Amino acid sequence: MTHFGVTLSQYIMEEQRRYPDATGNFTLLLNDIAVSCKMIAAAVQKGQLANVLGATENENCQGETQQILDVIANDLFIKNNAKRGHVAAMASEEMDDVYPIPDGQPRGNYLLIFDPLDGSSNIEINGPIGTIFSILKTDKKHPTEADFLQEGVKQVCAGYCLYGSATMMVLTIGHGTHGFTLDPSIGEFILTHPDMKIPETTAEYAINQANRNLWEPPVRQYVDDCDLGVGGPRKKKYTMRWVGAMVMDIHRLIQRGGVFAYPMDSSLTQKGGRLRLMYEANPMAFLVEQAGGIATTGYERILNLTPQKLHQRVPVIMGSKEDMTILLDNHKAYASETDKEFKHQCPQYQ
Numbered sequence: 383m384t385h386f387g388v389t390l391s392q393y394i395m396e397e398q399r400r401y402p403d404a405t406g407n408f409t410l411l412l413n414d415i416a417v418s419c420k421m422i423a424a425a426v427q428k429g430q431l432a433n434v435l436g437a438t439e440n441e442n443c444q445g446e447t448q449q450i451l452d453v454i455a456n457d458l459f460i461k462n463n464a465k466r467g468h469v470a471a472m473a474s475e476e477m478d479d480v481y482p483i484p485d486g487q488p489r490g491n492y493l494l495i496f497d498p499l500d501g502s503s504n505i506e507i508n509g510p511i512g513t514i515f516s517i518l519k520t521d522k523k524h525p526t527e528a529d530f531l532q533e534g535v536k537q538v539c540a541g542y543c544l545y546g547s548a549t550m551m552v553l554t555i556g557h558g559t560h561g562f563t564l565d566p567s568i569g570e571f572i573l574t575h576p577d578m579k580i581p582e583t584t585a586e587y588a589i590n591q592a593n594r595n596l597w598e599p600p601v602r603q604y605v606d607d608c609d610l611g612v613g614g615p616r617k618k619k620y621t622m623r624w625v626g627a628m629v630m631d632i633h634r635l636i637q638r639g640g641v642f643a644y645p646m647d648s649s650l651t652q653k654g655g656r657l658r659l660m661y662e663a664n665p666m667a668f669l670v671e672q673a674g675g676i677a678t679t680g681y682e683r684i685l686n687l688t689p690q691k692l693h694q695r696v697p698v699i700m701g702s703k704e705d706m707t708i709l710l711d712n713h714k715a716y717a718s719e720t721d722k723e724f725k726h727q728c729p730q731y732q
């Protein structure tokens with residue numbers, strides 16, 4: 383059955399009316415992103431029938447083996463955006479360096495940053511995977527890496543496309559977080575989840591428990607308290623979930639509340655964390671905050687971080703306000719006992 387709702391294109395064009403000086407470039411860029419995601423969804427759905435499963439012989443700049451679908455998704459994003467005239471440059475988790483728009487091609491004033499296929503280890507097992515994207519502005523015609531290194535608060539748009547049992551695009555342009563479901567019968571994303579709000583209370587957390595012995599005390603304290611259940615300080619029974627694809631774990635959290643954490647641990651100090659600031663943490667933090675949640679490293683609001691490099695990694699903890707407040711209080715107390723600096727500032731946590 384076809385859902386007669388607002389399409390993604392219609393939604394974006396309506397939003398454009400808020401900006402009388404808008405040229406329409408941003409609307410067209412979002413359309414190109416949506417088309418790229420539909421193409422990736424089509425490849426994901428065919429799976430082995432289209433010979434798209436399995437690993438390549440290449441490693442990406444993160445030292446991870448690239449899957450065939452990683453490469454297909456990356457190529458689709460590049461191809462669908464490089465010659466359209468809306469972006470000045472792109473950066474992908476799968477590419478070492480900034481992708482400049484080729485000479486002679488029209489260029490716009492947006493920087494497109496993406497993780498073409500997040501959760502690649504789920505590809506083989508037919509598990510949920512997704513695409514994450516973030517858009518910044520620039521006035522440079524030939525941007526370099528330095529032009530991408532803007533705080534997350536400067537994002538003009540962030541979103542993800544979840545290739546799950548249904549394909550869903552969730553995005554924010556700074557006026558709430560909205561979800562669109564792909565109707566395969568008409569090939570359009572339809573607004574099905576307007577103004578998504580993360581429940582403030584929760585009894586669910588998502589964390590890779592295998593790293594428990596490596597976490598810092600504030601996170602271990604939180605999880606220990608949750609695990610004590612009704613007899614513990616939280617006085618309720620918690621559930622743990624871990625999909626191994628941030629897009630899915632965050633989508634669940636936005637829909638029904640929860641905490642998602644890939645915190646700092648003693649094996650990650652050299653790297654700075656596990657998840658990538660520009661490709662994962664910043665866009666998800668923007669979506670989570672716009673849905674009423676909190677996103678932090680434990681010590682600092684993610685959206686306030688000044689990026690040092692394109693592929694920078696950071697600790698990530700985000701989710702429902704009540705549990706995030708406990709986690710931040712734990713970090714604040716720990717910081718006061720150690721030489722760590724606590725400077726998390728956001729409207730949701732004072």
Ligand code: AFP
Nearest residue numbers: 499500501502503590626627628629
């Ligand atoms: P890949 O895209 O390389 O599979 O990484 C996925 C991810 O960045 C994020 O989506 C997951 O939450 C996290 O890594 C899973 O990490 P672990 O495998 O250490 O649990």
